[in-house]
Amino acid sequence: MTRNHDLAPETLAAQALGFVDPEHKSLVPPVHYATTYERVPGGIGPAGGPGFSYSRNDNPSYTQVESLIQRLEGGEDALVLASGMSAVTAPFMALAPGDHVVVQNVMYWGIRRWLLTFATRWGLDVEFVEAEDLDALRAAMRPGKTRLVWVETPANPLWGIVDLAAAAEIAHAAGARLAVDSTVATPVLTRPLEHGADLVMHSATKFLNGHSDVLAGALVTARKDEWWERIEQVRRDFGTVMGPHEAWLLLRGMRTLHIRVRKACENAMAVAEAMARHPKVSHVLYPGLPEHPGHAIAARQMQGGFSGILSIRVAGGEAAALAAMRRMTVWHSATSLGGTESLAEHRASTEGPGTPVPDDLIRLAVGIEHAQDLIDDLTQALDG
Missing domain, CATH: 3.90.1150.10 (Aspartate Aminotransferase, domain 1)
Structure with missing residues (x-):
């Protein structure tokens, strides 16, 4: 789909990575409603090339918008999910009971409520901290025990700002990963991976779609590692995938x-x-x-x-x-x-x-x- 790796982000978004349908030459991609795909016996997809097996795993309509979000954020891989909350919860569900996570105190209420209820009952050790205060963030870290630091910037609804480069340094020094809810900033204004973050989350319902007509979430990773594989498994096994039409609408919205x-x-x-x-x-x-x-x-x-x-x-x-x-x-x-x-x-x-x-x-x-x-x-x- 990509014709020129040097194109500006505005061009990549407006042209959906330069998509042209190889068969019909349409500039707007089709919607792939299929839930299942013919396989090579004993394998997945056509011989000699990539393919799909089942739409709870993947779908061409997902991969088109995932490719665009990945390019805009500068990550190695991306996933779209059924909602912003499904995108938030997947990284935490990819951890293990007993893992210590440090989370920004003032942030989107839905995330905070889920962490205080389900996540703690499930067994995560959740600690809230004023992440704008780097000394407080540093003091909350437990080297070898803290697995994830989750911040939002600007942070809903008081709009505090977290220094992402400093937060990444603090997290990494303790052996933890930094995940950033960048819903409000969008990749137009901030690319957290460039500041050292390991994961970026978007409630794509909001600015990415931009038309108040799609529930969607997105995750972008700096690297494909074991944790990312577990996040992919969470999406697959919990079934938190988007419908193909919603994925198409998200891609449509991202053009502007x-x-x-x-x-x-x-x-x-x-x-x-x-x-x-x-x-x-x-x-x-x-x-x-x-x-x-x-x-x-x-x-x-x-x-x-x-x-x-x-x-x-x-x-x-x-x-x-x-x-x-x-x-x-x-x-x-x-x-x-x-x-x-x-x-x-x-x-x-x-x-x-x-x-x-x-x-x-x-x-x-x-x-x-x-x-x-x-x-x-x-x-x-x-x-x-």
């Missing part, structure tokens, strides 16, 4: 990834700057603002923008935040991020008891609309 992410970043910066001036906003949490505590690190490891998502804290507390949510008309009150439309969410209500999120916080997932429309709607909602 770069222009969508850049427009969302541009809009988010405009919204952040406007909200920083609003008297009824006490804090704007966005790494693109110079006053953000992680700004310098973000500026170093994010190229071309600071993501399309931010949070604001409303000066009047929870009641004022909920009142502003009710008055919004352009922003939709909904969960998710990375789509073309802008979404607002009162995260503490969504996450429920035990959340570390302040109750005055509104998460703003910025879309690709006109920025002034978004700012005007937030302004009138806050002003009441």
Whole structure:
């Protein structure tokens, strides 16, 4: 599929790695709905070449989008899975009961909840740490015992920034691997493997697809090793594969990834700057603002923008935040991020008891609309 290894990422995505159907010369790949494939007796696939056996193992529609994600992240191999949560859980399930894992304290709530419930009951030794604090991260390591360090940057929904190169050095010094949830940064802004990470995870439902119509997850590895083989086995044996049509839609969405992410970043910066001036906003949490505590690190490891998502804290507390949510008309009150439309969410209500999120916080997932429309709607909602 690849015609030129020197092409820019934008070109690779827009052309789906230069795909041209060898039989019909179509520029859009077909959807492979087959679940089973004819084999050479005693083997898999046609004689003398690669092949497929069963779609719980692999499918041509998976491999097309996997190849693109692998190239964009600069990894050795990639897998797509049925959802972001299936992509998150597979690396942990590829560990053994008793293994020690160090996990960022404030991150996507669904991951944190799964680790506190299923993962601990299954036998993983899960330790939460403020991963932005490198001394705290270093102190949490147990050389020879810690197997995995899991971080998210920017981290949902407070948007803390982890120094990936330093975190990788700390993990590797203890004999552990570093895995990075890079859903919000996307490969457009950050390529964690270039900073020393061993694994990258995406909830591909979000920016990679970008149209709020596909559940998908993706993993990219720096190397094909025994752990990666176990992750592949988890996907196969737990059946957490995508449908072929969803894989096709994901590939379709990724053709516009770069222009969508850049427009969302541009809009988010405009919204952040406007909200920083609003008297009824006490804090704007966005790494693109110079006053953000992680700004310098973000500026170093994010190229071309600071993501399309931010949070604001409303000066009047929870009641004022909920009142502003009710008055919004352009922003939709909904969960998710990375789509073309802008979404607002009162995260503490969504996450429920035990959340570390302040109750005055509104998460703003910025879309690709006109920025002034978004700012005007937030302004009138806050002003009441």
